[in-house]
Amino acid sequence: MKKLKKLTALLVSLVCVMGTLSGCGEDSKNTLVVFNYGNYIDPAILDIFEEETGITVKYEEATTPEILYSKYHAGSIKYDVVCTSDYMLERMIKEGDLIKFDASAFEHIDNIGETYWDFSKAFDPTNEYTIPYFYGTVGILYDTTKVTEDVDSWEILFDGSYAGDIIMMNSMRDMYMLTLKYLGYSINTTNTDEIDEAQKLIVAQKPDVQAYFVDETKDELATGNAAMGVIYSGDAFVAMEMNEDLAYAVPKEGTNLWMDSWGITKQCDNVDAAQKFLDFLCREDIAKMNFEYIYYSTPNEAVIEDMDPEVAADEMIVPPQEILDNCEVCQMTSDELLEYYNNLWKEFKAK
Amino acid sequence: MKRMSRKHLATPYVFWIICFTILPLIYIAWYAVSDGDGGYTVENILAIFEPVHWKAFVLSIELALICTVVCLLLAYPVVLILRRLKIKKKGTIVAVLILPMWMNFILRVYAWQVLLSDNGIINSFLGMLGLPSINIINTPAAIVFGMVYDFLPFMILPIYNSLMEIPNDIIEAAKDLGADGFTIFRKIIWKLTLPGVISGITMVFVPAMTSFVFSDILGGGKIQLIGNVIEQEFTTSMNWQLGSGLSIALMTIILLIMALLQKSNQQTKGNNMIW
Numbered sequence: 001m002k003k004l005k006k007l008t009a010l011l012v013s014l015v016c017v018m019g020t021l022s023g024c025g026e027d028s029k030n031t032l033v034v035f036n037y038g039n040y041i042d043p044a045i046l047d048i049f050e051e052e053t054g055i056t057v058k059y060e061e062a063t064t065p066e067i068l069y070s071k072y073h074a075g076s077i078k079y080d081v082v083c084t085s086d087y088m089l090e091r092m093i094k095e096g097d098l099i100k101f102d103a104s105a106f107e108h109i110d111n112i113g114e115t116y117w118d119f120s121k122a123f124d125p126t127n128e129y130t131i132p133y134f135y136g137t138v139g140i141l142y143d144t145t146k147v148t149e150d151v152d153s154w155e156i157l158f159d160g161s162y163a164g165d166i167i168m169m170n171s172m173r174d175m176y177m178l179t180l181k182y183l184g185y186s187i188n189t190t191n192t193d194e195i196d197e198a199q200k201l202i203v204a205q206k207p208d209v210q211a212y213f214v215d216e217t218k219d220e221l222a223t224g225n226a227a228m229g230v231i232y233s234g235d236a237f238v239a240m241e242m243n244e245d246l247a248y249a250v251p252k253e254g255t256n257l258w259m260d261s262w263g264i265t266k267q268c269d270n271v272d273a274a275q276k277f278l279d280f281l282c283r284e285d286i287a288k289m290n291f292e293y294i295y296y297s298t299p300n301e302a303v304i305e306d307m308d309p310e311v312a313a314d315e316m317i318v319p320p321q322e323i324l325d326n327c328e329v330c331q332m333t334s335d336e337l338l339e340y341y342n343n344l345w346k347e348f349k350a351k
Numbered sequence: 352m353k354r355m356s357r358k359h360l361a362t363p364y365v366f367w368i369i370c371f372t373i374l375p376l377i378y379i380a381w382y383a384v385s386d387g388d389g390g391y392t393v394e395n396i397l398a399i400f401e402p403v404h405w406k407a408f409v410l411s412i413e414l415a416l417i418c419t420v421v422c423l424l425l426a427y428p429v430v431l432i433l434r435r436l437k438i439k440k441k442g443t444i445v446a447v448l449i450l451p452m453w454m455n456f457i458l459r460v461y462a463w464q465v466l467l468s469d470n471g472i473i474n475s476f477l478g479m480l481g482l483p484s485i486n487i488i489n490t491p492a493a494i495v496f497g498m499v500y501d502f503l504p505f506m507i508l509p510i511y512n513s514l515m516e517i518p519n520d521i522i523e524a525a526k527d528l529g530a531d532g533f534t535i536f537r538k539i540i541w542k543l544t545l546p547g548v549i550s551g552i553t554m555v556f557v558p559a560m561t562s563f564v565f566s567d568i569l570g571g572g573k574i575q576l577i578g579n580v581i582e583q584e585f586t587t588s589m590n591w592q593l594g595s596g597l598s599i600a601l602m603t604i605i606l607l608i609m610a611l612l613q614k615s616n617q618q619t620k621g622n623n624m625i626w
Contacts, residue, residue, distance in 0.1 A: 170567065170572035171587075172583075172587050172588075173587075206573070209573070210489060210571060211488075211489045211571025211572055211573060212571060212572030212573060213571070213572060216464070216568070220468075223465075223468075223470065224470055225468050225469060225470050225471075338588060338589070339588065339590070341588075342583070342584075342587070342588035342590065343403075345583070345587075346403045346404075346575070346580060346583070347403055349572075349573075349575035349579070350403045350406050350407060350575050
C-alpha cells in the first residue's frame with residue numbers, strides 16, 4: 001500500500017513537473033539537452049564543451065533508470081542524448097527511442113576498447129545505437145582482518161567456511177546470476193534445470209547467511225559486522241573509503257557486468273551537435289577528467305593506458321582480461337522466465 | 352447558508368481523499384481482477400492461499416499479534432501511572448513518549464539495526480559489564496522489537512485519551528460503595544477504556560501486519576512477510592496484477608478481523624473512536 005501511494009504521488013508530481021517545465025526546449029538550433037544520472041559527469045566538462053564548440057548544454061538528471069525512462073516518455077522536455085543502463089537501453093532500442101549514430105563523424109570513438117563493444121552487444125547487438133560510458137561488476141567485498149586466504153572464487157560463499165559471517169544480495173537477479181556463474185552456467189540461461197540447480201544451492205546456503213542486503217551491505221562491512229559480502233563495485237569503492245581493511249575481488253568464474261552507455265534519441269534535432277558531444281566524452285583528456293571524478297571502471301583504453309600503475313592494478317577499476325572473459329551482461333529476460341525466477345525467489349525467501 | 356459554506360471547507364479534504372485513497376483503491380481493485388491480457392480473473396486474489404503466500408501471511412499475522420500484545424502490555428500500565436500524575440508532569444511525559452515520532456520512521460529502524468547488531472552499541476555495553484551478548488538481529492525477534500518501538504505511541508495515545516475522560520467522581524463513588532482496587536479496574540476503568548484499547552489495537556496491528564521494512568532491515572532479508580511478497584511483485588517482478596490481488600485479499604482479511612473486534616466492542620459500548 002505504501003509503495004502504491006508513493007507511486008501515485010510520484011505520478012502526480014510528475015504531472016506537476018511537466019506543467020512547470022513545458023515551455024523549455026525551444027531554440028534547439030545551438031543547444032543540446034543532455035540527460036544523465038545524478039552526479040555522473042564532471043561538471044567542468046560541460047563548461048569546456050560549451051567553450052570549445054559554442055553549443056549550449058542543458059543538463060538534466062534522473063536518479064534511476066525507471067525515472068529516467070518515464071521522464072523521457074512524459075515528453076515535455078526534448079532530450080537529445082541520454083545515458084542509462086544496459087537493460088533500459090535494450091528496452092529503449094527495442095521501442096525505437098534511440099537512433100543510430102554515424103561512426104564516421106567521430107574522431108575519438110576508437111578509444112573505447114573492443115571488449116566493451118562486445119559487452120554492449122548484449123543490449124545493442126549491432127553496436128549502432130550506444131556508446132559505452134562506464135561499467136562495473138558484482139563481486140565480493142571482504143574484511144582482510146577476518147579473511148586471510150585469497151578470495152578468488154564464489155565458492156568461499158558456499159563452502160560454509162564463513163558461516164554466519166556473510167552477506168548476500170537481497171536482489172533476485174544478482175543472486176541467481178552469481179550462483180549460475182559459480183555453477184559454470186551462463187547468467188542468461190533459459191534452461192530451467194540449470195536455474196533449479198542454482199535454487200538448490202542458495203536454499204542450502206541460507207542458514208550460513210547473516211543477512212540479505214543491497215544498499216546496507218557497504219555499511220555492515222565498513223563497521224565490521226560481517227566478514228564478506230556480495231556487492232556492486234561502485235558501492236565497494238564507497239565502503240573501502242570508509243574502512244581501509246576492506247578489499248574487493250571479482251571471482252574468477254566471472255560475474256554480472258553492468259554497463260551505462262550513451263545514446264541519441266529520436267527527438268534529437270541537432271544530431272551533429274549530439275555526436276560532437278558524445279565524441280567529446282570519448283576524447284582522452286576529457287575521459288580522464290571524468291574517470292578521476294567518478295572513479296568507476298572506464299571502457300576508454302586511452303585512459304586505462306595512461307593510468308597510474310597502482311590504480312591500473314586495482315581489480316575494481318580495471319578488471320583483468322581473464323576475469324572479463326567470463327563476465328556477461330544481463331539481458332532483459334522474457335516475461336515467462338521472469339515469472340519463473342520470481343516464484344523460485346519467493347519459495348527461497350519463505351524457507 | 353452557513354451550513355453550505357462549512358461544507359466548502361471540506362473541499363480540499365474531499366479532493367485529497369479522492370486522489371490519494373479512492374482512485375488508488377480503484378486502480379488496485381482493477382489490477383487485482385485483470386489478468387494482464389485484457390481478461391478478468393479472481394486468481395490473483397485467491398493466490399493468497401498458495402503455500403508460499405499463505406506461509407508469509409500466517410507469519411505476518413503471528414508477528415503482528417505478538418507486537419500488538421506487547422504494545423498493549425507496555426502501554427496500559429504507563430497510561431495508568433500517567434493518570435495519577437500532576438497535570439504539568441503528564442504533559443512532559445506524553446511529549447517524551449511522542450518525541451521519537453518526530454524522527455523519520457525508516458531512520459529509526461536503521462538506528463535499531465546499528466544498536467542491535469552483533470558488534471553494536473548494546474552488545475559492546477553488555478560486554479563491558481561482563482554480561483552475555485544478545486544476538487537477535489536478523490531474527491523475527493528483532494522484527495517484533497522494531498515494530499513495538501515504532502508503533503508503541505499509537506497504542507498509548509488512544510488509551511491515554513479514553514482514560515483521561517473517566518471522571519474521578521465515578522471512581523470515588525465506586526470506592527464509597529466499597530469496591531476494591533481490582534473491582535474498580537475490572538468493572539470501570541477497563542470497560543471505559545475499551546474503545547481506546549480497540550483503536551490502539553487497530554492502529555498497531557494493521558501497520559504491523561502489512562509492513563515490509565522491518566523484515567528487510569532488522570530481519571536481514573531472511574524472513575518473508577506478506578508485505579515483502581507484495582513489494583516484490585510491484586518492483587522486481589513487475590507483476591502488478593498479482594501484487595494488487597494479494598493486497599486486496601490482505602485488506603479483506605484485515606477488514607474482517609477489525610469488524611469482529613468492532614462487534615465485540617459495540618456489545619460493551621457504542622462509542623467508536625476510529626470508525
